[in-house]
Amino acid sequence: MTEETAFADIRADDGDKPDAAVVRDALGVGVAVGLSGFAFGVTSAGSGLTLPQTCLLSLLVFTGASQFALVGALAGGGNPVTAAAGALFLGVRNAFYGLRLSQVLALPRAVRPFAAQWVIDETAAVALAQPTRRAARIGFAVTGLSLYVLWNLTTLLGALGAEAIGDTDAWGLDAAGPAVFLALLAPMLRTGTERTVAGLAVVLGLGLLPVLPAGVPVLVAALAAPAVLWARGRRGTGDR
Amino acid sequence: MNTWIAIGATVVGCYAVKLAGLLVPAGVLERPLVRRLAALLPVALLAALTAQQTFADGQTLVLDARAAGVAAAGVALVLRAPFLLVVAAAVVVTAGVRALGG
Numbered sequence: 001m002t003e004e005t006a007f008a009d010i011r012a013d014d015g016d017k018p019d020a021a022v023v024r025d026a027l028g029v030g031v032a033v034g035l036s037g038f039a040f041g042v043t044s045a046g047s048g049l050t051l052p053q054t055c056l057l058s059l060l061v062f063t064g065a066s067q068f069a070l071v072g073a074l075a076g077g078g079n080p081v082t083a084a085a086g087a088l089f090l091g092v093r094n095a096f097y098g099l100r101l102s103q104v105l106a107l108p109r110a111v112r113p114f115a116a117q118w119v120i121d122e123t124a125a126v127a128l129a130q131p132t133r134r135a136a137r138i139g140f141a142v143t144g145l146s147l148y149v150l151w152n153l154t155t156l157l158g159a160l161g162a163e164a165i166g167d168t169d170a171w172g173l174d175a176a177g178p179a180v181f182l183a184l185l186a187p188m189l190r191t192g193t194e195r196t197v198a199g200l201a202v203v204l205g206l207g208l209l210p211v212l213p214a215g216v217p218v219l220v221a222a223l224a225a226p227a228v229l230w231a232r233g234r235r236g237t238g239d240r
Numbered sequence: 241m242n243t244w245i246a247i248g249a250t251v252v253g254c255y256a257v258k259l260a261g262l263l264v265p266a267g268v269l270e271r272p273l274v275r276r277l278a279a280l281l282p283v284a285l286l287a288a289l290t291a292q293q294t295f296a297d298g299q300t301l302v303l304d305a306r307a308a309g310v311a312a313a314g315v316a317l318v319l320r321a322p323f324l325l326v327v328a329a330a331v332v333v334t335a336g337v338r339a340l341g342g
Contacts, residue, residue, distance in 0.1 A: 032323060039327050053247060060251040063258075065286065070250050072293050080246035087246075088253040090285050096278050098261015099270065107262070116259040172335030175309035178293040179330030182310060185286040186317045188279075197280050198287035205288030210299050221288035225280035229273070 022135045026142035029122050033064075034150025039176040040067055041158020046168035047075035051159050058155035062148065063120050065184055066091045068177050069218075078215025086218045097124035104128060104136045118144030121184075193232060200224035305341065309334030 037058060044054040049071055057067050066087040073083035098119045104127060107115055118140065127140035162168050189195050201224040208217035294310045295301045312333035316326040 036324055036327060049243060053243060057247060057250070061247075061254050063254055065282070066250060066254055069285070069289055070246060072289065074243055074246060076292075076296065077298065080242045080249065083246045084249035084253065086285065086289075087250045088257070090282055091254040091257050093278055093282050094254070095257040095261035096275065098258055099264070102262045112262045113259060116255065116262050119258040119261060170335070170338065172305065172309055172331040172333070172338060175294075175306045175313075175330040175334035176327050178290045178306065178310045179313035179327045181286045181290040181293065182313050183317060183323055183326045185283065185290060188283050188286070194280065194283050197283045201284035201287040202291040205292050206295060206301060209292060209296055209301060214299065218285065218288045218292065222281060222284045224284040224288075225277055229277060229280060 017131050017135045019135070019138055022130060022138045023142050025129075026126050026139045027146055029126055030143045030146030031150060033122050034147045035154055036064070036180070037151035037154035038158040038161075039173075039180060040064065040071075040151075041155040041160075042162045042165075042168060042173045043068060043158075043177045044071040044155075045159040045162035046173055047071040049074070051156075051163070054159040055152070055156055058152045061087075061091075062117055062151065063091050063094060064151075065181070068180055072177050073215045073218070076214045079213070082213070082215030082219060086215060086222075089219070089222055093121075094119050097121070100124065100128055101140065104130075104133065105140060106133065115140075115144075118148065120147075122147055193228060197224045197228045200228060305334045305337035308337045 040058065041054055044057065044067070045051070049057075054071075057070065061067050061070075069090050070083055070087040073086055074080075078086075098116065101115075101119060101124060102112070105115070123140050123143045126143040127136045130136040130139045162173070165171060165173075168174065185198065189198060201221040204224060205217050205221040208220055212220065290310070294306050295303065297304075309330040309332075313326045313330040316329040321329070
């Protein structure tokens with residue numbers, strides 16, 4: 001959700017930054033976003049996933065948009081392959097965060113498989129905004145740890161809460177998923193290209209919903225990205 | 241069983257792309273076109289998912305309380321509300337509209 005900060009000013013040259021200030025920034029992001037695991041727990045349980053399935057997703061997938069997409073697709077009756085494909089496509093951006101982070105953090109090879117699980121929007125945004133390598137490492141670790149612990153705790157609480165509530169739709173909790181997606185999407189809509197892609201994807205996603213098997217329309221809608229890029233390239237109006 | 245297959249595939253796939261970013265040499269993915277596409281792919285997916293989860297009921301399109309809730313989330317976003325408040329606005333308004341509508 002914080003992609004623009006992630007790619008802006010990787011090296012804002014403001015010299016040293018006190019460790020305490022880095023920790024404070026990191027905890028702010030980690031706690032705020034970590035608490036939204038509650039929405040995932042509720043949504044997942046409301047989509048018919050069991051408690052162990054819900055908790056395993058947060059423990060092992062640990063990238064919010066993909067998790068919401070997966071349980072949404074499964075609730076909509078999508079087959080497991082298309083459901084997983086949609087979730088995976090959403091996760092691809094983490095590879096690009098990893099690229100940036102590996103340069104900034106300079107992690108030893110042995111540490112990378114463990115650090116990889118924390119390579120997500122929020123850790124990238126915090127780490128890449130730091131002025132020094134030491135600050136970036138602290139930012140990455142504190143954001144990652146606080147978010148991981150809270151996200152999993154609140155997932156569990158949300159799933160338990162949903163079971164206690166019963167009909168989650170009566171409480172409006174089925175609106176949590178799309179609201180999360182909208183909140184993640186909003187900061188990405190910076191230029192005309194992004195807005196065109198989003199508009200085309202909405203048209204494709206809704207228009208094809210009645211005619212294609214569940215889960216497939218989202219994958220077709222993803223083609224809005226290369227289609228718009230190709231059209232802009234032909235017209236020679238790359239706006240960035 | 242199907243659910244477990246989907247979970248397994250997502251777990252393995254999502255971890256693999258995270259790790260790939262940390263392990264591959266920078267030059268491979270740093271081509272401008274690839275980066276541009278990677279930045280736009282989530283835009284397309286999130287837009288389609290938002291629309292579908294707001295208006296879809298199975299394979300039919302409906303206009304119900306969720307639309308009001310997501311619209312409230314949109315207003316909250318315009319007002320630069322924090323993430324949790326955006327989600328809470330959607331939930332509360334959806335529940336409210338449903339309660340009023342019977």
